[in-house]
Amino acid sequence: MSYLFLKQLHVACVVLSAAGFLLRGVWMLSESTLLQRRAARVVPHIVDTILLASAIAMVVSSAQWPWTSNWLTAKLTGLLVYIGCGTMALKRARTRRQRAAFLLAALVALAYIVSVALTRSALGALVWLT
Template identity: 70%
Template structure:
C-alpha cells in the first residue's frame, strides 16, 4: 500500500510539472512554436495530470477528507474546473492571440489560487491576504 507521504510528494511533483508544462505550452502557443506538435508535448500532460488526479483521490481516501465535506477541498475542486475551462480556451478554443493570452493569464491565476488553497487549507487561498 502506498503511504500518504509518498502520495503527497508524488502529488506535489505532478503539480509542479503540470503547472510548468502548462505555462510552457502557453508560451509556445503564443509564439507559434513547432514544439507544440511534438508527440511528447502532446502526450506528457495527460500522463502527468492522470498521476496528479490519481494521487489526489488516493490521498483523499486515505485521509478521509473529501470535497463537499472539507471546504478547502471543495474550493480546490471548483478551482480545478475553472482552471480546466480557462486552460482549454487558452490552448485550443479561443480565437485570436489576445483572447488566448487573456485565458492563459486567467488559468495561471486560478492555478496559483488552487496551490494557495492547498498550502493554507483555506477556501480563500491567497484571497485571504486581500481581505
C-alpha cells in the same frame, strides 16, 4: 502507499503540470512548432493522470471529501476553472489575444488552487489578510 508519499507525488506532478502548461502557453503565443510535437501532446496527459490519481488516493486514504471540507471544495472548483481556461487558452479560443487572456486566467486559477492547498482555506492567500 503512505499519505506522505502520495502528497510528495502529487506536489511533484503539480509542479510538472504547471511548468508544462506554462511552457505550452508560451509556445502557443509564439506560434512555435514545438507545440505540435508528440511529447507536447502526450506527456501532459500522463502527468495529469498521475496527478489526479494521487489526489484521489489522498482523499480516500485521509477520508477528507470535497463536499465535507470547504478548502477541498474550493480546490476542486478552482481546478474546474483552471481546466476550462486552460482548454480555451491552448485550443478553443480564436485569437491570440483571447488565448493570452485565458492563459493568464488559467494561471491565476492555478495560483488560487496552490494557495488553497497551502493554507487549507477556501480564501487561499487572502486568509493572511484576515
